[in-house]
Amino acid sequence: MSWLRENTLNWIQYVCLKVVKSGGVPNHVAFIMDGNRRFAKKNNVAKVEGHTKGFDKLAETLQWCLDLGIPEVTVYAFSIENFKRSTEEVNELMDLARDKFKRLLDEREKLMDHGVSVRVIGNLALLPEDLRQLMSEAMILTKDNNKAFLNIAFAYTSRDEITSAIKSLVAGVEKKIILPEDISKHVISQCLYTNKSPNPDLLIRTSGEIRLSDFLLWQTSSTCVYFSKVLWPEFSVWHMLTAVFHYQRNRQNIVRLKNFEESCSLESCSLENHQVDLFLEDLHSQRQMFMEKARQAKY
């Protein structure tokens, strides 16, 4: 199954989508795609079948987001905690990811035509080398695209992300590149894997669970959260439209919250700081180099 799909909506769904779109859509939507295994169990099929169905649903959802005019999407594909699952299931999931990233690279023309930039956020060092290579390849290939952004959280947890940010900052202070007093909320945000993205406006979690499970905890302080009971493979365009409409109805409150938070950080945020800029530039180029190395690895 392909990443970019043709339109699958019937005319009535299409009209409703247009109606919702006319009310103003979020700039960035995050998804916790939960319920693949419960879907498999419910339908008496193998777990991997559930995960495959989940991926197909992702492709479909990305198309809806494009149709709605939502430029950025972040999805929680694989948590570091998921490594605790059975070896068999972890291997199956890695195989599925390999398969899908190969597919993505095969479709590079389509991807470039649509101007989609793909970023994998997470601790890539925890992944098998060949998968890391495929991911790096996709990221480097699409890094200059700017019409739509797809962030895939893989081997990700929010605590791991924050820990890694703190570690690089403390290392920067130790090497005297920056001063401890330069470290602020804003600088930490810039050290996270998501430094290129605005914070999500809407977070959708499926399958009836009502927690964030270590996903984007730092980035969602003024995000409208929408918990849906539906299992991810059964997520339909109606659920998507309901979630966006829910966001629209709460928009005023979110804007107020965002403004308040920004006014707080402005007070503590020092003006332009050359040293901090240098540090961040260095950190980001290190990450870029890590990707280049992963892409060229031979095994």
Add this chain to the structure above:
Amino acid sequence: MLRVLYRIIWTFIYLLCSFVDFVKSMTVSLHKKYTNYYKTLRLEDELKLITQAVKHMDKTPSHIVFVIGNENISFRDLGNVIVWCIAAGVSFISFYDFEGELKKEEAHFRSIVSEVHKKYSGYIVWGNKYPANGVQNINGTKNGMDFLRKVKVKMFSLTDGKENIVKVTHELCKSVKENILNVSDINQDVIDRMIGVHSGVPDPDLAVLCGSLCCTYGLLPWQIRVTEFVQVHSHHNMSFEDFLCVLYKYNKCEQRFGK
């Protein structure tokens, strides 16, 4: 042309939903006023019912945080919540509002609670008087309410969230500078312990979001990894049935921890 038509339809649906919501909230508040007026249960009975109900639950939260979203704070209602939490055997209860109103008004809040719930003020430990890891439950015997345990109450605001992570980073810089720690020794457990010392509370098990917007409002980002979020329409005129309903919802949550 078509776009204008879509926008008109959208506005119509939007207004319709707002109207339905308005009618709903009016009915709920009228119903609440009516039932409050004819309230037959005394507070003691409510507490006994809560204790009974909790006995039949598989799990109850040890740390509840009430997040006041986009509504005014009603200290009287929050005071009731504290007393219900005592009955439910909750060890920690935190109150959060992002603008810091609760922290500013803590003294006022305390005086209201000790005035309305004089009988139970012995069961309430306020503020920073308890150690971070001292999750002890001390059985009280006053008033013949020997089924009650002490609850620790604390206020939080936006500045306790990301700011605390910044503070921890500063402390780590200092430790590394003084050679107490290597950069390679920094891991999640180290940070977790330091965050725990700053906030003075364990990770919340349950967050009750009060208001129409479902959002974390910047609540303790490091500590809400596995916190269950339950939304209530408002904390104004919250009844003990509403409170029990929240506990039932929490009871149904199953944690798999990634597995």
